[in-house]
Amino acid sequence: MIRIFDFLFSFFGLICLSPVLVIVTISGYFDTGSPIFMQTRMGKNKKPFTLIKFRTMNVETKSVASHLASSSSITKFGQFLRKTKLDELPQLINVLKGEMSLVGPRPNLMTQDDLIQERESRGVYLILPGVTGLAQVNNIDMSTPQHLAETDKKMIEEMSVNNYFKFIIMTATGKGTGDAIK
Template sequence: MIRIIDFLISIVGLLLLSPLIAIVTLLGFFDTGSPIFVQKRMGRDKVPFNLIKFRTMSVDTKSVASHLANNKSITKLGYFLRKTKIDELLQLINVVKGDMSLVGPRPNLYNQQELINERDKLGVYNVLPGVTGLAQVQNIDMSTPRLLAKVDKQMIESFTISSYFKYILMTATGSGSGDAVKK
């Protein structure tokens, strides 16, 4: 049932937000010359998929977790996109494709070994990764792997249809500050 809801919300979201997506894409061309960012991430059962986002950092930034990137890499447009979470909109495409759910553990990179180990211990990879979830609305990012894995597991174990909509609503109304970037 969640898959059907994910699909329908994402299709409607992409259609309704298509003017905004077009504007951000155009602005992104002026900002970095390459407005779309695609990065290999770990999905359910650690199967790789290509996560799609709006680019928020300069093109030459190393492909590392946000908390390991330098804030000098974030562009002016990128700062706005992160603050408003607009940079995440293109992940609706990942949800439509079935790579992600709207709600679930944030997908990590393959070089985040400590997080991978912690999530493996707790069975976090048994579910689809999500655009948002409990950790995101509580401002817990990938810089605290053990805590993140624990909160992901807590979300999975207590997951209900009402918590699904609660996390989406909390994210849409501004809960969570987005990915941390080192100063």
């Protein structure tokens, strides 16, 4: 049932939000010259996939987890995108392709060994990663691997259609601040 919601929301979301996607893409060209950011992340069953986002950091920024990146690497336009969560919109493509769900554990980098171990021991990789979820609306990021993995497991155990919509609405209305930056 959730896959049907994911497909419909991502399909119609991409169509309805296409003007916003175009405006952000054009603005991103003026900001960094490279508005789209793609990075290999770990998906369901630990299968790698390419996550698509709008770029919020300078092009020269090393590919590390957000909590390890310097706040000085975020551009002014990137700050706006993060605050409004518009940087996440291209992930609707990942959802449409079936690589992600709208709700699920945020996909980690392939190099986050501590988090991978914590999540693997709790069965987190048995489901699709998501754009948002319990950890995101409670400001729990990847800097606390054990706490994040425990929160992800709790979300999985309590997942329902009601919670699916609850997390989407909470995210859309501004709950959660996004990834921490040092």
